[in-house]
Amino acid sequence: MKTPARTGPPGKIKIMTAFSRLMETKDFQSITTAEIAGNAGVTEGLIYKYFTDKKDLLHQVLHQHFAAFQAGIEAGIQEKQTCIGKLEAIIFASLDSYTHNRVLARILLLEVRNSLSYFESGAYAMVKIYARTILDIIREGMETGELRPDMDPFLLQKVILGAIEHTCLKQVIFDKKMDVTAAAGGIVDIIFNGVKHHGCH
């Protein structure tokens, strides 16, 4: 999955591309500006022409990847009529994106959380929109009667997000691939139908 910077001066594009490539295999902290510049074929100084910070670079790259992610999600929802269908679509699209876009997954699942500056960044705003979208669908479902009305919608939101993230965590850390369709289907089944067994009567 490529996510090239399509805009801006050549130097900026080169830097973002190189950084993105590095993020596929290394963690943020261990990537040095020298390494980025070297891989991009530019000088270290140029990084600070286009980014205020190393972290700013991370945020901009995340922003870029996240835009594609968000677009995919919204495309998936559009066609669906029911809330359950929409949530299924989101779960599938999320797993799919995390699976096929390693950089996105690494940043979102590993890097971003312990950085306070992230939560002040524009990148975080996008994630909030994503989370909010889920929450809105849940609320809508509870109103329309598709979903049980006696739940804390925030909690369901967290269960869904947690399920998505934890499912992807292992593959990101240990660099494995998973069967997205099966995983998405299984998660949907568990969360929507519950796991308690109802004996036949």
Add this chain to the structure above:
Amino acid sequence: MKTPARTGPPGKIKIMTAFSRLMETKDFQSITTAEIAGNAGVTEGLIYKYFTDKKDLLHQVLHQHFAAFQAGIEAGIQEKQTCIGKLEAIIFASLDSYTHNRVLARILLLEVRNSLSYFESGAYAMVKIYARTILDIIREGMETGELRPDMDPFLLQKVILGAIEHTCLKQVIFDKKMDVTAAAGGIVDIIFNGVKHHGCH
């Protein structure tokens, strides 16, 4: 919640305690050895008498905290007869531990994942036991008929772990407290009964 090192030479105890205290408010990377030593009232060099590394210190402290966590979990399970009861107990105990032991939560939810060395550490072994315990209960429940037999037990394990972690994430990051009982009850309800609404008949 304090979890002091009860064994070893005074210097080692002081170091672990001081580091633990620092971890409550700062992230690992930004804690310097000078800071640790200063807070512990020992010299920096002593750290390397007892720990091979700054990371080793992290792992040993985590290990220590996790031992208490694990003990709490097992105590909770003991009394329960049903698999569902056991899982409920684990979810509650986990949320409770993460809520009251900030250091444990911070390390496990924020710090540890992007460090490869963690996964080779003894501390990781404990987490695997924890995850394994959940998996075993799930399997047992599927066999006894308490839980639906047509699920991927690994997936349910991930949903549970993901729900726990994501629920705690926000409070860890933004330093808030939550109502553990309510959250645990809600998560249990969602996962066990499902969220789909079944109209009255």
Add this chain to the structure above:
Amino acid sequence: MKTPARTGPPGKIKIMTAFSRLMETKDFQSITTAEIAGNAGVTEGLIYKYFTDKKDLLHQVLHQHFAAFQAGIEAGIQEKQTCIGKLEAIIFASLDSYTHNRVLARILLLEVRNSLSYFESGAYAMVKIYARTILDIIREGMETGELRPDMDPFLLQKVILGAIEHTCLKQVIFDKKMDVTAAAGGIVDIIFNGVKHHGCH
């Protein structure tokens, strides 16, 4: 005897010059990077822009000094027609260089041997060429009949090198000067004519 780095950015030149100057009076291990940087009027960090290592700095400086040494030797040989003349010239030039270039002498006679990394460095390659030059002349002399054909040329090479080095060792260690011409003449006489006394007949 100065042997400044004539190429490269000013910072690199300053570092090499300062280090060279320090090597005249102190041994490598006791020279700190802070000292080098201080004497050079640059920051410590800059050292690592131009040298991978403190040792790399040593090797590059040695390389530089040795180049001049080597050049002197070759100039001395050029004019000589006989092998014996060439060897005489080498012995003289070597003693002369060691005497007048204290840094070269110190590095070659004292520092370099116990460092394994030296033998993998480019600097060592030059020394091998020097030793090889001597060996080649010896072999040539044995073929042309100037030198006895019934010797191990390697052994003679070692005797010559050993004589040169040991003669210079004391002056390097105790910081004394010697009469180069007399010493060279004496060594040549001993090695070429032997020390056994042949009574008159």
Add this chain to the structure above:
Amino acid sequence: MKTPARTGPPGKIKIMTAFSRLMETKDFQSITTAEIAGNAGVTEGLIYKYFTDKKDLLHQVLHQHFAAFQAGIEAGIQEKQTCIGKLEAIIFASLDSYTHNRVLARILLLEVRNSLSYFESGAYAMVKIYARTILDIIREGMETGELRPDMDPFLLQKVILGAIEHTCLKQVIFDKKMDVTAAAGGIVDIIFNGVKHHGCH
């Protein structure tokens, strides 16, 4: 070749033995007191009960090894009647000792020179005796007519010492063995008979 410390309290013996063993493969600077203590099975502190210094330990071990060396030399000389015979014996015994006692060779050829404190130590006094012995024999030979009277005896001494040391240097550095008899014979032949070829007449 073993050179155990036969006297003193068990702790001291253990320390010297362990250090000696370590010196066979590592250089002095890279051997830590922790390593010595660990290998000796004692605590670091004990080292300072018996030795004022790490360097003192080196000197005492060298002293011990050198005593055996010196004894071997003197035994070799004793039987010989001529000065030439004595020098031959010294050359042979020296090469032999360096070859079979790696620790002695390493210390004398590699470590000792760049340490100023060595030259103030008792160990250095022994080496001076060794060198002095050679010088005395040379002078005696020059007086009795065995050796040419028109030489600088100091220079011959240096040539002999240099030849011995340089011949052994390579095997010490690269850990190779040599044919002691052949080397000694060759060196003797070169130095005593000279290398100039005298055509038959």
Add this chain to the structure above:
DNA sequence: CATGAATGAGCCTTCATTCAT
């Protein structure tokens, strides 16, 4: 638009050494 020389602050780590017990 880009370079490259230089900075500066600090970090982790090492290790010989001491001393009370």
Add this chain to the structure above:
DNA sequence: CATGAATGAAGGCTCATTCAT
């Protein structure tokens, strides 16, 4: 005779960042 806990001073090295050109 020996331990082991603790020190302290320094040391090499990294790296994000700046700025004149």
